[in-house]
Amino acid sequence: MNKFFIAILMVLTINTGHANEKISGLKMPESVAEGSDGSIYISEIGERDKDKDGKITKIDKNGNRSTLADGLYDPKGIVFYKEKLYVTDRDVVLEVNTDGSWGVYTGTMAFPKTPVFLNDIDVSSNGDLYVTDTGDFESSGLVFLIKKSGDVSVIFEGNKNIKAPNGILPIADSKLLIVDWAGDLLEGDLITNEIKRIAEGFDGGDGLAYDNGVIYISSWKNGVVYAYQNGKTTIIDDKFEAAADIALSRDGKTLIVPDMKAGTVTLIPINPKN
Secondary structure (H helix, E strand, C coil), rough: HHHHHHHHHCCCCEEEECCCECCCCCCCEEEEEEEECEEEEECCCCCCCCCCCCEEEEECCCCCCEEEEEECCEEEEEEEEEEEEEECCCCCEEEEEECCCCCEEEEEHHHHCCCCCEEEEEEEECCEEEEEEEECCCCEEEEEEEEECCCCEEECCCCCCCEEEEEEEEEEEEEEEEEECCEEEEEEEEECCEEEEEECCCCCCCEEEEEEEEEEEEEEECEEEEEEEEEEEEECCCCCCCCCCCCCCCCCEEEEEECCCCCEEEEEECCCCC
């Protein structure tokens, strides 16, 4: 366990139901990311649809909590690329610097279809961003590609195979994992533009993480975090109120799980590598 998690163990409460470290006192935490300095960054929506009460919270290696950026609307997915955080916030994508300054990276008008509910975000090795728009949460969802050049395109949109995409994760140069709010785990092929179902049963699918052949999936509706590998699904933890956009720690040893309704982020040891 790295120094950050040792520090967290010292300063945070222990959730006896989970036997995992827990960060509490957050207001609708939606997404998490670990920075290169070992700090955890958390998007807090605040009160839904209330203007400018959203923020990004930072918890450093010593367990100190601070606000990195505030004045946001409803920040959701966050991802690091080259020491900058990229954040979906309603109908725009923000770029947040580590000094707390921020601005709009991709505005509403840059999207080829008007965003309805920008949700998760992830980044490829070359800096291209993949962003989901969950739409009406039934059938109108989209997946956008934002190139480093600033060009934005729709790469997948609602059809019989993809309805309301939420969590997204590039796993190879030409493959994306997507978990649909409808409950399907999907794989998108960026060359053929085809979508195939890998597994199902993740109602209210929200976040994705991946390590060494194991896909981790969170269900917001069911409050469950699953692991999927080689056609088999197992439950990692089923005691959340609303498990949101999960992430793996950089060392791959810990799953970081925000719980929107409970106002917590839980650290679950999953892979004690040497």
